[in-house]
Amino acid sequence: MSTATDTLEHDAHHDDHHHGPAKGIKRWLFTTNHKDIGTLYLWFSFIMFLTGGAMAMVIRAELFQPGLQIVDPNFFNQMTTVHGLIMVFGAVMPAFTGLANWLIPMMIGAPDMALPRMNNWSFWILPFAFAILISSLFLPGGGPAFGWTFYAPLSTTYSTDSTALFVFSVHIMGISSIMGAINVVVTIWNMRAPGMTWMKMPMFVWTWLITAFLLIAVMPVLAGVVTMVLTDKYFGTSFFDAAGGGDPVMFQHIFWFFGHPEVYIMILPAFGIISHIIPTFARKPLFGYASMVYATASIALLSFIVWAHHMFTTGMPVAAEMFFMFATMLISVPTGVKVFNWVATMWRGSMTFEVPMLFAIAFVVLFTIGGLSGLMLAITPVDFQYHDTYFVVAHFHYVLVSGAVFSIMAAAYYWLPKWTGVMFDTTLAKWHFWCSLISVNLLFFPMHFVGLAGMPRRIPDYALQFADFNQWISVGGFAFGLSQLIFLALLIKACRHKGEPVSDQVWDGAEGLEWEIPSPAPYHTFDTPPVVK
Amino acid sequence: MAQQQEYEKYYVPESSIWPIVGAVALFLIAVGAANFTVEMTKGKEGYGGYILTLGIVTLIVMVTGWFKNQIDESMAGLYSAQLGRSYRQGMAWFIFSEVMFFAAFFGALFYARMIAIPWLGGASNNAMTNEVLWPSFEAMWPLVQTPGGTETTPMGWFGLPLVNTLILLVSSVTLHYAHVGLEQNKRKQLTWMLGVTILLGVIFLGLQVEEYIYAYTELGLTLDSGIYGNTFFLLTGFHGMHVTLGTIILIVLFFRVLKGHFTPDEHFAFQAGSWYWHFVDVVWVMLFIFVYIL
Numbered sequence: 001m002s003t004a005t006d007t008l009e010h011d012a013h014h015d016d017h018h019h020g021p022a023k024g025i026k027r028w029l030f031t032t033n034h035k036d037i038g039t040l041y042l043w044f045s046f047i048m049f050l051t052g053g054a055m056a057m058v059i060r061a062e063l064f065q066p067g068l069q070i071v072d073p074n075f076f077n078q079m080t081t082v083h084g085l086i087m088v089f090g091a092v093m094p095a096f097t098g099l100a101n102w103l104i105p106m107m108i109g110a111p112d113m114a115l116p117r118m119n120n121w122s123f124w125i126l127p128f129a130f131a132i133l134i135s136s137l138f139l140p141g142g143g144p145a146f147g148w149t150f151y152a153p154l155s156t157t158y159s160t161d162s163t164a165l166f167v168f169s170v171h172i173m174g175i176s177s178i179m180g181a182i183n184v185v186v187t188i189w190n191m192r193a194p195g196m197t198w199m200k201m202p203m204f205v206w207t208w209l210i211t212a213f214l215l216i217a218v219m220p221v222l223a224g225v226v227t228m229v230l231t232d233k234y235f236g237t238s239f240f241d242a243a244g245g246g247d248p249v250m251f252q253h254i255f256w257f258f259g260h261p262e263v264y265i266m267i268l269p270a271f272g273i274i275s276h277i278i279p280t281f282a283r284k285p286l287f288g289y290a291s292m293v294y295a296t297a298s299i300a301l302l303s304f305i306v307w308a309h310h311m312f313t314t315g316m317p318v319a320a321e322m323f324f325m326f327a328t329m330l331i332s333v334p335t336g337v338k339v340f341n342w343v344a345t346m347w348r349g350s351m352t353f354e355v356p357m358l359f360a361i362a363f364v365v366l367f368t369i370g371g372l373s374g375l376m377l378a379i380t381p382v383d384f385q386y387h388d389t390y391f392v393v394a395h396f397h398y399v400l401v402s403g404a405v406f407s408i409m410a411a412a413y414y415w416l417p418k419w420t421g422v423m424f425d426t427t428l429a430k431w432h433f434w435c436s437l438i439s440v441n442l443l444f445f446p447m448h449f450v451g452l453a454g455m456p457r458r459i460p461d462y463a464l465q466f467a468d469f470n471q472w473i474s475v476g477g478f479a480f481g482l483s484q485l486i487f488l489a490l491l492i493k494a495c496r497h498k499g500e501p502v503s504d505q506v507w508d509g510a511e512g513l514e515w516e517i518p519s520p521a522p523y524h525t526f527d528t529p530p531v532v533k
Numbered sequence: 534m535a536q537q538q539e540y541e542k543y544y545v546p547e548s549s550i551w552p553i554v555g556a557v558a559l560f561l562i563a564v565g566a567a568n569f570t571v572e573m574t575k576g577k578e579g580y581g582g583y584i585l586t587l588g589i590v591t592l593i594v595m596v597t598g599w600f601k602n603q604i605d606e607s608m609a610g611l612y613s614a615q616l617g618r619s620y621r622q623g624m625a626w627f628i629f630s631e632v633m634f635f636a637a638f639f640g641a642l643f644y645a646r647m648i649a650i651p652w653l654g655g656a657s658n659n660a661m662t663n664e665v666l667w668p669s670f671e672a673m674w675p676l677v678q679t680p681g682g683t684e685t686t687p688m689g690w691f692g693l694p695l696v697n698t699l700i701l702l703v704s705s706v707t708l709h710y711a712h713v714g715l716e717q718n719k720r721k722q723l724t725w726m727l728g729v730t731i732l733l734g735v736i737f738l739g740l741q742v743e744e745y746i747y748a749y750t751e752l753g754l755t756l757d758s759g760i761y762g763n764t765f766f767l768l769t770g771f772h773g774m775h776v777t778l779g780t781i782i783l784i785v786l787f788f789r790v791l792k793g794h795f796t797p798d799e800h801f802a803f804q805a806g807s808w809y810w811h812f813v814d815v816v817w818v819m820l821f822i823f824v825y826i827l
Binding site: 116120129161169186190220227236237242249253257 | 543545546547548549550551552553555556557559560562563564566567568570571574575599615618619620622623626627629630631632633634636637638640641644645648649650652653657658666676679680681683756757759760761762763767
């Protein structure tokens with residue numbers, strides 16, 4: 001049987017698949033290798049992170065002083081909109097998909113992702129999708145200016161014709177995400193090495209399995225809602241127009257049915273990453289592995305029944321407000337379990353503070369701050385006060401920047417030596433960490449105060465009394481932006497293999513299949529699966 | 534040990550040109566469709582239609598080339614049972630994503646019907662909404678008169694829709710027997726039953742076109758006649774697009790069957806096409822109940 005197949009394989013393909021990467025640009029365009037595609041995803045997401053960051057700099061420059069001085073309000077709106085879209089769909093999600101590509105096959109002992117060609121397709125759609133989105137900014141009348149949430153009627157009645165490009169670029173981003181997610185689910189379900197049972201799976205694999213399920217469930221709903229926006233704007237339908245029997249609030253229901261699971265899509269893989277890093281540098285096994293798995297699953301399930309907490313001020317019936325309030329607060333239980341477990345893992349561990357660990361600890365502290373402000377926002381009567389203020393901006397940037405983005409950086413530092421075979425420049429890395437940590441708090445913490453005092457979000461001007469805090473916020477913003485250039489320099493250096501060669505295990509306490517293969521990881525790993533005991 | 538051998542043979546394809554061609558195709562389709570939409574509805578001149586066509590042609594070339602590679606590899610025996618499972622699971626998850634796409638539109642239908650329209654009519658605590666905005670509006674379903682005053686006539690379930698329902702239900706049965714024929718190696722039954730399924734699919738689409746013409750000309754039921762017409766046409770329209778795609782898949786399978794492809798044990802493509810068809814059928818049953826009857 002085996003020989004017969006080998007002969008056939010050689011008939012069909014003259015080159016066998018154990019050779020290294022192709023040369024030049026073709027390697028990256030045509031590749032089916034999970035490591036190449038992971039690298040592509042990660043670099044793409046970093047470029048998008050800098051692009052979206054540059055837009056945030058425009059926002060912060062305008063808000064440095066009260067009054068209108070640098071950009072006109074329409075362009076300001078385009079900046080907030082495209083900044084949000086790029087960071088959500090172009091930076092955070094592709095970064096996690098890139099990490100999934102690199103790590104999942106190595107962690108479960110698979111030769112590659114289950115569907116390697118589709119994997120390439122999922123990636124290469126993204127640069128095109130963002131080329132469309134970003135180029136729409138240069139159209140007459142400008143690009144999308146309705147906020148990343150594109151609420152109707154802003155996106156229907158009051159938008160420019162760049163909306164059509166926006167809709168179709170979101171469509172192809174969605175296609176990319178769904179294919180990427182299907183690949184992850186199938187890889188995890190079907191490609192685990194013998195002995196890699198469900199409850200032996202590394203946490204990153206578990207969290208990504210659940211994330212991929214969420215993606216497949218809600219990205220099509222996003223496709224549906226952008227389609228309705230398109231037909232409402234161009235084909236005379238009235239899904240979001242009360243005159244035709246529709247309802248603009250219905251837009252928000254459908255959007256947030258996608259949008260709330262979406263925010264967990266952006267944080268569950270982060271939970272997985274932190275659950276790898278803390279045990280390594282505390283030199284203790286993860287506290288409460290099983291409870292971590294169940295907590296992740298609970299968060300994912302609850303994410304489907306909390307969407308309307310984004311809509312407390314839309315005039316829903318009180319019973320609905322109560323339901324969504326209590327369901328939302330329930331999420332803090334599994335999330336609390338996670339934070340408890342991370343702290344308990346560190347408890348009495350032999351801790352060392354290498355750069356990935358620094359980012360991981362910062363994640364635990366700062367994400368918890370974001371979680372607690374989320375709990376405040378979940379309480380309906382007080383949300384009436386906080387809604388659409390900078391308090392909300394502070395909340396979701398704490399969970400997304402000092403949460404998701406910090407976890408991505410932690411992951412990059414943690415696995416980079418495995419990918420490149422050399423230790424990154426630890427001096428630069430520490431500079432990057434401390435500059436980011438200080439500036440991110442300077443950037444986002446005062447937003448709580450101006451928000452509570454009533455400064456509205458998405459407005460290019462503000463009342464005079466917010467000026468001092470806003471200047472601090474802008475300084476923090478510029479500092480955070482500049483700090484990322486340190487990261488860029490470090491990454492370029494590491495990718496050119498400048499540095500001390502590392503051992504296979506890299507970190508003293510690291511455990512898992514990916515640490516048993518050579519550093520740098522060879523082009524093909526686990527052609528024959530390892531046996532997991 | 535058996536399992537380990539199975540893993541050894543998991544086929545990881547060589548680098549391939551098709552995915553990037555597919556990405557370019559989707560890029561052209563997105564740009565073309567966006568420009569075409571604006572040009573068509575605003576009466577502007579432009580190249581949207583050409584770009585869209587070029588994109589669709591590129592996509593067809595891509596799918597053909599990609600599937601040809603797949604079929605060659607499959608016929609060369611490179612595929613293992615494990616790879617077959619990957620494909621089956623991938624297809625199952627793809628269908629789940631399609632279910633969620635339709636769920637968005639069913640959700641809009643239920644929300645409009647159960648919440649938006651009654652509230653516009655003054656239900657719950659919205660008496661003043663009705664009184665101030667549209668005092669003459671009465672909540673009803675189907676919404677034959679919108680708050681804005683557009684009038685229309687609902688589509689009944691008897692007649693064409695009922696016939697179409699029966700056609701699709703029968704087509705699912707015939708496809709099942711085609712599958713049984715394949716599994717029992719009765720090629721004649723396979724060919725005939727698959728052929729009949731395709732024919733039923735084509736008839737369904739023809740009748741659907743006729744129903745649309747009837748809606749537009751006789752009933753005054755159009756895409757822009759309020760939320761009833763919106764949900765009616767988008768749900769049945771997207772379903773129709775899926776039937777079209779399903780029929781194309783079945784036609785490709787038919788020619789592969791004629792060429793002698795598929796064995797009783799190895800027929801992922803057939804199974805995937807069959808799953809897709811049954812899924813489209815189930816969506817129709819939901820449509821028939823929630824859009825036509827209720």
